[in-house]
Amino acid sequence: MQYSSENMNTPINWLTLESVSDSLYWLLPELLLTTLILLLTILIISPVKSDKWQKGLVFFGIGPYVLVNGYFSYVLGETQIQNLFNADMLIVNAQAAKWKILLGLSMLVVLLFPLPLTVKRPRGEYFLLLTGVLLGASLLVIANHFMMVLISLEMISLTSYLLTGLARTRYSAEAAVKYFLFGAAATAVMVYGVSWLYGITGHVSLSGSELAMLENNFYPDWVPFLVVTLISSGILFKVAVAPWHIWVPDVYEQTPTPVVAMFSVIPKLAGFAFLIKWITWLQWPVEEVAVLAVLTMSVGNFAALRQVNVKRMMGYSSIAHSGFLMMALLFPGDASVLFFYAAVYIFMNLGAFLLINYYERMYRIQLIKEYDGFFRISPLFGIYLVVFMVALTGLPPTAGFTAKLFLFSGVLAQFQESGSALLMFTFVFGIINAVVSFAYYVRIPYGMIFRDMHSSVNIFKKYSVLENFLCLFLVLAVLLLFFKPEWLMGWINNSSFAF
Amino acid sequence: MNEMQLLLGTGAFLFAAGLAVIVSKKNAVMVLMGIELMLNAANLNFIVFGRMHPEWHQGQFFALFVIVLAAAEAAVGLALILRVYRYFRTVELDKINQMKG
Numbered sequence: 001m002q003y004s005s006e007n008m009n010t011p012i013n014w015l016t017l018e019s020v021s022d023s024l025y026w027l028l029p030e031l032l033l034t035t036l037i038l039l040l041t042i043l044i045i046s047p048v049k050s051d052k053w054q055k056g057l058v059f060f061g062i063g064p065y066v067l068v069n070g071y072f073s074y075v076l077g078e079t080q081i082q083n084l085f086n087a088d089m090l091i092v093n094a095q096a097a098k099w100k101i102l103l104g105l106s107m108l109v110v111l112l113f114p115l116p117l118t119v120k121r122p123r124g125e126y127f128l129l130l131t132g133v134l135l136g137a138s139l140l141v142i143a144n145h146f147m148m149v150l151i152s153l154e155m156i157s158l159t160s161y162l163l164t165g166l167a168r169t170r171y172s173a174e175a176a177v178k179y180f181l182f183g184a185a186a187t188a189v190m191v192y193g194v195s196w197l198y199g200i201t202g203h204v205s206l207s208g209s210e211l212a213m214l215e216n217n218f219y220p221d222w223v224p225f226l227v228v229t230l231i232s233s234g235i236l237f238k239v240a241v242a243p244w245h246i247w248v249p250d251v252y253e254q255t256p257t258p259v260v261a262m263f264s265v266i267p268k269l270a271g272f273a274f275l276i277k278w279i280t281w282l283q284w285p286v287e288e289v290a291v292l293a294v295l296t297m298s299v300g301n302f303a304a305l306r307q308v309n310v311k312r313m314m315g316y317s318s319i320a321h322s323g324f325l326m327m328a329l330l331f332p333g334d335a336s337v338l339f340f341y342a343a344v345y346i347f348m349n350l351g352a353f354l355l356i357n358y359y360e361r362m363y364r365i366q367l368i369k370e371y372d373g374f375f376r377i378s379p380l381f382g383i384y385l386v387v388f389m390v391a392l393t394g395l396p397p398t399a400g401f402t403a404k405l406f407l408f409s410g411v412l413a414q415f416q417e418s419g420s421a422l423l424m425f426t427f428v429f430g431i432i433n434a435v436v437s438f439a440y441y442v443r444i445p446y447g448m449i450f451r452d453m454h455s456s457v458n459i460f461k462k463y464s465v466l467e468n469f470l471c472l473f474l475v476l477a478v479l480l481l482f483f484k485p486e487w488l489m490g491w492i493n494n495s496s497f498a499f
Numbered sequence: 500m501n502e503m504q505l506l507l508g509t510g511a512f513l514f515a516a517g518l519a520v521i522v523s524k525k526n527a528v529m530v531l532m533g534i535e536l537m538l539n540a541a542n543l544n545f546i547v548f549g550r551m552h553p554e555w556h557q558g559q560f561f562a563l564f565v566i567v568l569a570a571a572e573a574a575v576g577l578a579l580i581l582r583v584y585r586y587f588r589t590v591e592l593d594k595i596n597q598m599k600g
Contacts, residue, residue: 147557147564154568158575165579170586174595176579181530181592184572185521188537191565192514195544198561199507202552 015086023084026092029065029072029100033135036061037128044124051123058111058127062134066104073097088205089145095335098492099141099273102339106265106346107134112470113258113357118167126166130262132159137270146194146204146231149274153190153238156267157183163259164251175254182247183237190234196227206281228282235278239271241326242296245319249303252315257360260311261353264318269342272325280332286418289329290426297323297433304440308367310356313440314349317392320437321345327407327430330423331414336492337406343488344403344481348391351474355385358467371444373453378463382448384471389441391478394434399481404434406485506547513540527580527590531573538569 024031036058043054076094084090107130115123136155143149161183165176198204200219237244252260279289300320307313325345328338358381359365359374375382391400408430415423481488513536520533542562549558580590587595 147561150568151564154571158571161575161579165582173579173582173586177527177583177595180576180579181521181527181534184531184534184576185537187568187572188517188534188541191538191541191568192544195510195541195548195561198558199544199548199551202548202554204557204561 019086026081026084029068030135030138032061032065033131037131040128054124054127058131062104062107066101069097069100069104088207089148090142091144092142096142100138102269102343102346103134103137103266106350109350110258110262113261113354114361115258116256116361118169119256120168129159129163133266137266140270141273143274144206153234164255167256171254175251179247179251186234186237189230193227193230197231206277235271235275239268240319240322241292242299248315248319249312253309253312257353257357261350264349265346272338276329276332276335276338279329286330286420287422289326290422293323293326294426294429296326301433301436310366310368324407327411327426331410337410339492340406340488341403344399347474347477348388348400351471352388352392354467354471355381368444370454372447372451375448384475386445387475387478389445393438393441397482399478402482402485503547506543510540510543525592527592531576535569538565541565
């Protein structure tokens, strides 16, 4: 065939013991998680019936995971560890280590969420599956080869399906099957796309310049476009970009809230960390990203307006935020804006879900109108909720505003550079969407403060120290990053975030 | 029409058939079978393209991984479908739709 590549002539580098041990060193965070999974499995099949041990073990596994990544991000600086195991499957660099710190921290917060009673006890499987998601996300961040991408995406997906069906209710089972069928179809489509990428270019890795081969004269013009669409659909499904978002509302409504909080953060951020690599490699036309971004945030925000269930509304809100994160992909050369938005998104979204979990667990409420009048019962939690909702809207004085400011100014700068009218259009639509989102985010705090309580809700004051402290921490983070965004930005930029 | 085109055509047909099954069938197990068809279409493609680019046998390895992946997916999927059957006494997707779409 005419597609013989330069690899034909290079000799295969055989693996030596030394290169394996060197490579394993850079995979230390993932190895930690794998060990954790093995230990958890042993604990689950052991006769110990309490899950205190398992919970402790998870913290002892994920804590070092974050620390090791912190160390790597400090050590690596500008260097890239490219040929792990003499293959180009994984790339470890400071940027990936920072993404993994974010993922690990958000997983630690999610682990502190109290679980609802519908989840079977002892909850060993819950911790095991959460660790599996983190391992998949962690591999996706460093993946540089489509075999790795598929394995890590599947690791995230399969554990997510099981987590969705964890609660012992019929709705939970229904949501799990729906999620599974949509997700498995998306994976199958992606695998088929990857097979064509392999066929056309002879490679399935993201290093090198195989892109040029995608656009040769041997195939008709629409073939590369189709291949890219098929492959992207698998990833865009996971990060809930319209029109691949249809699974979100049902799954978010019926899954245990801690799991939903995890869904809205970890697979999404890992997906975006990979998407920015993929888009940089593709040199994807700005137009398509802009159209997807506008479509996603409009669908999310306008559908959220008429929701009555809080978790369903937060599902649409997370779709809308996917749209904003897509906007950050309009300037893929500089990932720091995406990273900043992602970090702030973690704080505000996990905070909001923590409060939703609190009200659901304590007072068994899920509808927006049931939140009416709760401010008088627990003013502190009311104030927290106001802060998180204001942050999600993107208003000062919260970090949500700073993140959106960086995002919009980045788009404007890109517009001035290229002069593409579509970028201006995206900018305007972003502003409109931010205004629209205010209408539904503010509904919960408004009802809480200004309306009277529904008589159907049993009123008694409950207090939870853990949730109180966790919320306080997240609120402080959201407020602090508004006044001192340079703290986070400085840390982001101390290693190169450009490609 | 040479051998390769025939095989790629078969792959494309399998993929299209799988997609058609997913879209048209209402039984959850049938939908799962459609997904398997799509994955096998990709497998066939990988094997065919593996002959075209023989360097590192990437195509063959990819096909092996996809087989494992499909097995794992079927295991998880059937477990979830069994759970739904226990609650609803049916696997017809129209009848297990209690949430508003």
